[in-house]
Amino acid sequence: LRKAFASAIQETPIIWLAAGACSGCSVSLLNSLSPRIQDVLLDQILPGHHLELAFHPTVMAASGDLAMQAMYDTEEKPFILVVEGSITTADGGRHCEIGEKDGHGITSLEHVTRLGRKAKAVIAIGSCAAFGGIPAANMNPTGSKGVMAVFKEQGIVTPTINLPGCAVHPDWFIGTVAAVLLGGPESVKVDAQGRPEMFYQKLIHDNCPLRGHFDAGRFAEKFGDPYCLYKLGCKGPVAHANCPEKRFNSGTNWCIDNGHPCQGCVEPEYPFDQTMWGTVPIKDATPPSLYPPIVTDLKKSVDVTPAYAALAGVAAGVVGAQVLKKKPARHEDSEGKE
Amino acid sequence: MATKIVIDPVSRIEGHLKIEVLVDDGVVKEAKSSGMMYRGLENILLGRDPRDAARIMQRICGVCPTSHGLAAAFALDEAYGVAGSITDNGRILRNLIQGANYVQSHILHFYQLGALDYVDVAACADYSGSDPTLKKVKDFIGRGHLGPFVPRYEGDYRLSKEENRAAVAHYVEALNMRRLAHEAVAIFGGKMPHNMSIVAGGVTAAPSVDKITAFLWKIDQLLDFIDTCYLPDVLLVAGRYSDYFGIGAGCKQFLSFGVFDMDSDPDLTKRHRYFPQGIVKGADLKLRRLDPDKITEEVDSSWFVNHGAVHPYEGSTVPDRDKAGAYSWVKSPRYDGEVLEVGPLARMLAAYAGGDKEVQGLVNGVLQQFNASPEALFSVLGRHAARAIECKLVAEKLKQWVLQLQPGQPTFTDFPLEVTSRGMGLHEAPRGALGHWIVIEGGKTKNYQAVVPTTWNAGPVDSQGQPGPIEQSLIGTKVKDKNNPFELVRIVRSYDPCLSCAVHVVTPRGEDLGHFVVGGEA
Numbered sequence: 102l103r104k105a106f107a108s109a110i111q112e113t114p115i116i117w118l119a120a121g122a123c124s125g126c127s128v129s130l131l132n133s134l135s136p137r138i139q140d141v142l143l144d145q146i147l148p149g150h151h152l153e154l155a156f157h158p159t160v161m162a163a164s165g166d167l168a169m170q171a172m173y174d175t176e177e178k179p180f181i182l183v184v185e186g187s188i189t190t191a192d193g194g195r196h197c198e199i200g201e202k203d204g205h206g207i208t209s210l211e212h213v214t215r216l217g218r219k220a221k222a223v224i225a226i227g228s229c230a231a232f233g234g235i236p237a238a239n240m241n242p243t244g245s246k247g248v249m250a251v252f253k254e255q256g257i258v259t260p261t262i263n264l265p266g267c268a269v270h271p272d273w274f275i276g277t278v279a280a281v282l283l284g285g286p287e288s289v290k291v292d293a294q295g296r297p298e299m300f301y302q303k304l305i306h307d308n309c310p311l312r313g314h315f316d317a318g319r320f321a322e323k324f325g326d327p328y329c330l331y332k333l334g335c336k337g338p339v340a341h342a343n344c345p346e347k348r349f350n351s352g353t354n355w356c357i358d359n360g361h362p363c364q365g366c367v368e369p370e371y372p373f374d375q376t377m378w379g380t381v382p383i384k385d386a387t388p389p390s391l392y393p394p395i396v397t398d399l400k401k402s403v404d405v406t407p408a409y410a411a412l413a414g415v416a417a418g419v420v421g422a423q424v425l426k427k428k429p430a431r432h433e434d435s436e437g438k439e
Numbered sequence: 440m441a442t443k444i445v446i447d448p449v450s451r452i453e454g455h456l457k458i459e460v461l462v463d464d465g466v467v468k469e470a471k472s473s474g475m476m477y478r479g480l481e482n483i484l485l486g487r488d489p490r491d492a493a494r495i496m497q498r499i500c501g502v503c504p505t506s507h508g509l510a511a512a513f514a515l516d517e518a519y520g521v522a523g524s525i526t527d528n529g530r531i532l533r534n535l536i537q538g539a540n541y542v543q544s545h546i547l548h549f550y551q552l553g554a555l556d557y558v559d560v561a562a563c564a565d566y567s568g569s570d571p572t573l574k575k576v577k578d579f580i581g582r583g584h585l586g587p588f589v590p591r592y593e594g595d596y597r598l599s600k601e602e603n604r605a606a607v608a609h610y611v612e613a614l615n616m617r618r619l620a621h622e623a624v625a626i627f628g629g630k631m632p633h634n635m636s637i638v639a640g641g642v643t644a645a646p647s648v649d650k651i652t653a654f655l656w657k658i659d660q661l662l663d664f665i666d667t668c669y670l671p672d673v674l675l676v677a678g679r680y681s682d683y684f685g686i687g688a689g690c691k692q693f694l695s696f697g698v699f700d701m702d703s704d705p706d707l708t709k710r711h712r713y714f715p716q717g718i719v720k721g722a723d724l725k726l727r728r729l730d731p732d733k734i735t736e737e738v739d740s741s742w743f744v745n746h747g748a749v750h751p752y753e754g755s756t757v758p759d760r761d762k763a764g765a766y767s768w769v770k771s772p773r774y775d776g777e778v779l780e781v782g783p784l785a786r787m788l789a790a791y792a793g794g795d796k797e798v799q800g801l802v803n804g805v806l807q808q809f810n811a812s813p814e815a816l817f818s819v820l821g822r823h824a825a826r827a828i829e830c831k832l833v834a835e836k837l838k839q840w841v842l843q844l845q846p847g848q849p850t851f852t853d854f855p856l857e858v859t860s861r862g863m864g865l866h867e868a869p870r871g872a873l874g875h876w877i878v879i880e881g882g883k884t885k886n887y888q889a890v891v892p893t894t895w896n897a898g899p900v901d902s903q904g905q906p907g908p909i910e911q912s913l914i915g916t917k918v919k920d921k922n923n924p925f926e927l928v929r930i931v932r933s934y935d936p937c938l939s940c941a942v943h944v945v946t947p948r949g950e951d952l953g954h955f956v957v958g959g960e961a
Contacts, residue, residue, distance in 0.1 A: 110582065112582070112584045114584070114586065119455075120476075121476060121478050122501070122939065123498050123499060123500050123501040123504070123939045124453050124454070124500065124501040124502055124939060125498065125500075125501020125502075125504065125632040125633055126501065127501065128501045128502055128547075128621075128631075128632045129501070129631075129632055131547075131551075131614065131617065131618060132618045132621050132622075132631070133618075134618070137614065137615065137618070138614050138618075139572070139575075139611045139614050139615075142579075142587070143575050143576060143578075143579040143611075144575055144578075144579070151582065151584065153584040153585075153586045154586050154587040155586035155587070156586070156587075157587050158448045158449075158450045158451075158455075159450070159451065159452075159453060159552070160450075160451060160551055160552070160587050161450045161451070161586065161587035161588075162450070162451075162555040162560075162587060162588050162589065162590070162591035162592075163450060163589075163590045163591050163592070164446045164448070164449050164450045164451070164592075164928050165444075165445060165446030165447055165448070165449070165458075166445070166446075166447075167590050167591070167592070168448060168450050168590075169447075169448075170590065171586065171590055175586075187478075189476075189477075189478070192758070192760055195760045196476065196477040196478070196758070196760075196768075197455065197475065197476040197477070197478075198447075198455065198457075198475045198476070199447070199448050199455055199475065200447050200448055201445055201447045201457070206447065206457070206475060209476075234498075235480065235483065235495055235498045236478045236479070236480070236483070238483040238495075239482065239483045239484075239485065239486065239487065240482060240483070240485075241483075242478075242479030242482045242483075242758075243477065243478055243479055245478070267498065267633055268501060268632045268633050323851065323853045324638060324640070324641070324642075324643040324850075324851040324853075325643070325645065325849055325850060325851045327645075348630075349625055349629070349630030349631070350618075350621050350622040350624075350625035350630060350631055351618070351622055353622045353625040353626055353653075354625045354626060354628070354629055354630060355629060355630055355635075356629045356630060356635035358629070359627070359628070359629030359630075359635055359636050359643055359644045360636075360643035360644055360645055361629050361635035361636055361638070361643040361644075364494060364635070372483075372491070372494070372495060375486070375487055375488065376487055376488030376490075376491060377487075377488065377490075377491045377494055377495075378488055378490055378491070379488075
C-alpha cells in the first residue's frame with residue numbers, strides 16, 4: 102500500500118542552476134518556515150507532490166562528474182529549472198563555468214540556454230536571475246543579464262517567472278513553486294515584470310507602518326530617528342512586494358522595522374544608479390501635498406492670444422491712420438478726451 | 440601512471456570551485472584549485488555613493504553577507520572618520536549580528552555542507568523507530584527519488600547504523616537550527632541573508648528589552664544544539680575517521696585579522712578584539728604581530744594580466760581568460776611572500792597562542808580525547824574541530840554581549856558625506872581573514888578592494904611555485920579510490936570554501952592608483 106501510495110505522489114525534479122550568484126537565495130530558502138526546507142526536500146511540498154532536488158551544487162552529495170551526471174540525467178525528464186544568480190555573457194560567458202566537457206568548462210550561459218529549452222518551467226530566483234541584479238549594476242563588467250533577457254535573445258519561450266528580491270523571501274519561492282505544481286507556470290498571474298502578483302502587487306509604501314509619519318511630514322534625518330525613512334533613501338514608494346506583511350526570517354523582522362530604508366531590491370532598477378540612498382519620486386498625491394501652501398502661485402501668463410493681437414492691431418491702425426492723415430481731411434472726426 | 444582527477448563542480452561549498460589533481464601511484468602529486476566564476480563586484484561600486492558598499496558588498500556571498508557588510512562598514516567608518524566614535528550599542532550590535540551568523544555558518548557548514556561526506560543517509564532506509572524525522576527520511580528513501588542525497592561517492596562511510604541515523608536526524612535538526620540562527624541575526628539585522636542593519640557609523644537597529652530577550656533565548660537553543668549535537672557529532676566523526684587527523688595538513692601557517700570588537704579604537708591593529716589578530720607559524724604556537732603592509736597578491740596563475748606580487752592596491756588587473764598557464768579566477772595572496780591559511784583553525788590557533796584560557800581548554804580537551812599532539816590540529820579534522828569549538832565559544836559570548844546592550848542609547852553616529860579619504864576594514868569572516876579597502880574622493884567611491892578568506896585558502900600557485908593552502912593540503916594525499924575520491928573532497932570541504940567571495944576581486948582597468956597605506960591613518 103505504501104508503495105502504491107508512494108507512486109501516487111508526483112515527483113518533480115528541480116535543477117538548481119547557480120550562475121553568477123552569491124548563494125543568498127539558496128540560504129534564504131533554507132530559512133523557509135512553513136514548509137520547512139526539510140519538508141520541502143524530504144516530504145510532499147503539497148499533498149501529492151514531491152520536489153526532488155536533483156541538482157543543487159551547494160547541498161548535493163555528489164561532486165564533479167557525478168554531480169554533472171545527475172544534471173544530465175534529470176534534464177531528460179520533465180523538470181523545473183531554477184536559476185540563481187545572473188547569467189554572465191561577457192567574453193562568451195566564460196566568467197562563470199560549471200562542470201567540464203572536453204577539457205574546458207561549460208559556461209553558465211550554455212547551461213541556462215540548454216536547460217531553459219528543456220525545462221517545463223523556469224523560475225528565475227533572486228534579483229540577479231530576474232533582472233541582472235547587483236552584478237549587472239554600473240558598468241556591468243561581466244555582461245550580466247537576467248534569465249528572461251537571455252531567453253529573449255536566444256528565442257527561448259519556456260514560461261519563466263521572475264522572483265526578484267535580494268535575497269528572495271522563501272515564501273515567495275515556495276508559493277510560486279506550489280502554484281506551478283498545481284496549475285502549471287501559466288496559471289501564475291504575473292505583472293509586467295514577470296513577477297507573481299500574489300507577492301509583488303502591493304506597494305511597500307502603501308503598507309508601511311511608518312506611513313503615518315510620512316503623511317504627517319515627519320522624516321528621519323539620520324539613522325536612529327523613529328520617523329519615516331523616505332529622506333534616507335527608502336524605495337518603499339516604488340517597491341512592490343509584501344515584505345510588510347510577510348517579514349523575514351519567520352516573521353522576526355524586516356528592513357523598515359529595523360530602522361533601515363527599503364532598498365527596492367525587487368525592482369528592476371535595483372541597485373539604482375549612483376547611490377542606494379537617493380530619494381525616489383512619489384507617484385500619488387498624499388495629504389501634505391493636498392494642503393494649500395501659505396502662498397499659492399496663481400499667476401497667469403499674459404495671454405498673447407490672437408484676440409489681443411487683433412485688438413492691439415486695430416487700435417494701432419486707427420491711431421496711426423489718423424495721425425498720418427493730414428490737413429486735407431476736412432470731414433474727419435477728432436479724437437477728444439474721454 | 441598518473442591519472443588526472445577533475446572534480447568540477449565541487450559541491451557542498453559556496454560558489455564555483457574546480458579541483459584538478461594529478462594522482463600518481465595513489466598519491467596526489469599536483470593539485471590545482473580553480474575558482475570558476477568572476478563577477479567584478481567592486482567595479483560596480485566605483486563612482487557610487489560609498490555607503491552603498493555596506494549593502495552591495497554583502498552580495499559577495501549569501502552565506503556570510505554580514506562579514507562583508509561589516510568589513511565594508513569598518514572601512515567606511517575609517518574613511519568617514521567615525522571609527523573611533525562608534526557607540527557601544529553599535530559595536531555590540533555589530534558583534535551580535537556577526538556572531539550569530541558565525542553560529543549559522545558553522546552549523547550550516549558542518550551539517551549541510553560537510554556531513555554528507557561522513558554520514559550515510561541510506562542507514563535510515565530500514566528505520567523502524569518512532570522518530571518522526573527519521574521516519575520521514577525513511578519514507579523519502581522509500582519513494583526512490585533521492586536527490587540531493589544521491590548520487591554520491593560510495594564506499595567510505597564508517598559510522599554505525601545507529602550513529603548514522605542519529606547524524607541524519609541531527610542533519611535535519613541542523614536545518615532548523617541554522618534557520619533559528621538566522622532569525623537571531625534578523626532580530627538586530629533586519630533580515631537574513633543580506634542584513635539591513637549594519638551601516639557606516641553603526642547600526643540602524645534599535646535594541647529593546649524584548650529583542651534582547653528573544654535573541655538570548657534563540658542563542659540558548661543554539662547552544663543546546665551545539666552542546667548536545669554539534670560538538671558531539673564532530674567528536675564522533677573524528678573518532679571514526681581518526682586517520683583524517685593526518686590528512687590535509689596544508690601550509691601549517693595561519694593568519695587572523697581578529698574579530699568581535701571589544702572597543703572602538705580607530706586603529707584596527709590596536710583595537711582590542713575577542714579573537715585576536717596575528718600570525719601563527721607551525722606548531723610553535725607563537726602569536727606574531729600582523730603587519731598589513733606585508734600583504735601582497737599575485738596573479739601568475741590567475742586569469743588576469745600579469746603584474747607580479749603587489750600590494751592589493753597597486754598594479755592593474757585586467758581579466759584575461761585565455762592566459763597561458765593560468766587556471767583560476769582566484770588570485771594568490773601572500774604575506775611576506777609566504778602562504779598563509781585562514782579560517783576557524785587560524786583563529787583558534789591565534790587565540791590559543793594569544794593566551795585565551797577557554798580556547799586553550801577546549802582545544803587541549805579535544806587533543807586529549809584523541810591523545811593527539813598539536814600537529815594533529817593541522818588536518819581535516821583539526822579544521823572541523825576548530826570550527827565547532829569556535830561556534831560554541833561565540834555562542835557563549837553572544838549571550839553575554841547581548842546583555843550589555845543599552846536600550847534607548849544611540850546606535851548610530853552621524854558623519855558628513857563630502858569627504859576625500861580612505862579607510863580599511865579588517866576582520867574575520869566565518870571562513871577566515873577578510874579585508875576591505877575604500878578610497879573616497881569628493882564623496883564618491885574612487886576605488887574599492889577586497890581580499891577575502893577563500894582567496895587566501897583557494898588561491899592558485901604563485902610565481903615562486905608555492906601552491907595555495909588547499910592545493911598544499913591535497914598534495915601528498917593518498918587517494919584510495921579514484922572513482923570515489925573522498926579524501927579530496929573531504930580535504931577541500933574542511934576549508935569551508937566560499938568561492939563567490941574569492942572571485943569578486945577586480946581593480947579598475949589600467950589605472951595606477953598610487954600607494955595606499957594599509958593599517959595606517961586615512
